[in-house]
Amino acid sequence: MAQRYGGRYSPDPRPDDPETRDAAKRLSTAPTRYRIDPAGARVNFLYLPAAVLAFVSLGGGPERLALGLVGAALWALAAWLTREGLRAEAAYHDRKVARRPALPRKLLASLLTGAGTAIAAGVTGTDLLGAALYGVIGMALHVTAFGIDPLSDKGVAGVDQFQQDRVARAVEEAERHLEEMRRTVARLGDRHLEGRVARFETAAQDLFRTVENDPRDLTSARRFLSVYLMGARDATTKYAEIAERGPNDSARRDYLALLDDLEENFAARTRKLLQNDRADLNVEIEVLRDRLRREGLRTGYSEE
Template sequence: MAERFGGRFSPANARPTDPAPSGGPATQRGSIHPWDRKRRSRAGGRSNILFFLPFLFVANALLGPPSGVIPGFVAFGALLLSAWLTREGIRAEEAFDARPIARRPAIPRKILASVLTGAGLFAGGLMGDAGPILAAGWGALGAGLHLLAFGPDPLKDKLPDGVDGFQSDRVARAVAEAETHLTAMRETVARLRDPALSRRVDAFSATARDLFRSVEADPGDLTAARRYLSVYLMGARDATAKFTDIYDRGRDPQVRADYEALLDDLGTRFADRTRKLLTNDRTALDIEIEVLRDRLARET
């Protein structure tokens, strides 16, 4: 009998979006695709090519004269480390760009990768007949081209006006803790090898991250959202672990239905909290506008 393909790349079983309660957003069931809000990472393509270049130098060192062995292996190590730092630097920059409030990376990975590229090409230049001056020229050119191709790391913190470092640190710690809970949920459910369940967790994660972004945009909302970022997500993580253990033993459909209902309820609560925070922000803005209008009316 033919069996429907259900691998990780198979399309989702289309289900209509549930009606939104009282004019609110649709619930988790079928409302958010797991790839929504995701962008293709730039940590590929050109950065992956960098991992192949070091092997040209080590091959030349092994096949060439003995005098080139040490410079060849130095070039191999420097360029391989440079490739890894470049890829990690791109990922760190993408995470920095994705958030409205972010600290600059503690280690300027792409800048260090440019320096290592220059050092590796300098060592590679010493393998042949080129003198140290020409090798240094190749190294400087390679470092400059690397920096031009991949750009420098973010060198300044991203903080909105009126937000100090202490507030941003509190928000960053709370969001980082919340992200660990979401990651644990995703990894726990992945053990079941059930794409539909993984999509449900991804959909809930997208809803939760809407709340994260709202708090990052206005750190003053952290107090109102702290329970959601810590207590509720920690409970969701523990419930996911217990569900996975029970469901993996018997694949009880009632257990699965109860867990999906929990995700639906959590998604609705997180969406409601995000909407309330945005409504409060709009109310505060309306008050500020009204105060300014009154002042302008009195001055005229």
């Protein structure tokens, strides 16, 4: 009787395989930060009016066809900018230290939506004033549905802007390295490997948030945010090139071992930074208590 193959590296591993159980146990004990596309399916519907406008413009002569295609292109570009704007806004809100998006994508999308709506109204025979009103209404509806882009930088209170900008730039660069790793692994279609990279991403994100909470930690964490993540990205690219040529258990084991080492080192660095922060806090508390005692005030804590 034929038996379905299922090992550690198969798409559907057998639960009774020892290596599969060990891998599943490691994955279950470490929380993974799942990424949900902030754009969602609602943005996909924005492409539908563009397709409809292009289709209905086919039978109205060259002028109507040209206007219809321009309006459809504006709507399609607005849909794409809306998607990218929602993603940029989600990344902005995920960070404690972040710069506002350099390009206000959602605002531009609203303007393009209004322009496309005005052209679409003109294609259907509406007069100039009516088309302009339709355009304003379309722009207002887009702003109401999707909002506007973040218009100001945000940071940690009590930290100068220069330090916050340094942290924001470093974290943005590190996030790009993680994004490239994620896209490269997704290309392979390996669910286990995608989960393993997601675990490492969680450890890296914890370090990012720790540095954002205290930008003074950037100096000791800069190598992790740049050199180590660049190395992880390059190693992921190399492994993907090997895996796309055919199965290679040795290369896979080496790559998984690298991810294990990186995750352990990132987690250790995060713990060290948190311990340093607590030590600094204890020093500040003791200094404050000494000052209160010199002023003859009670601190509310018993002295041992």
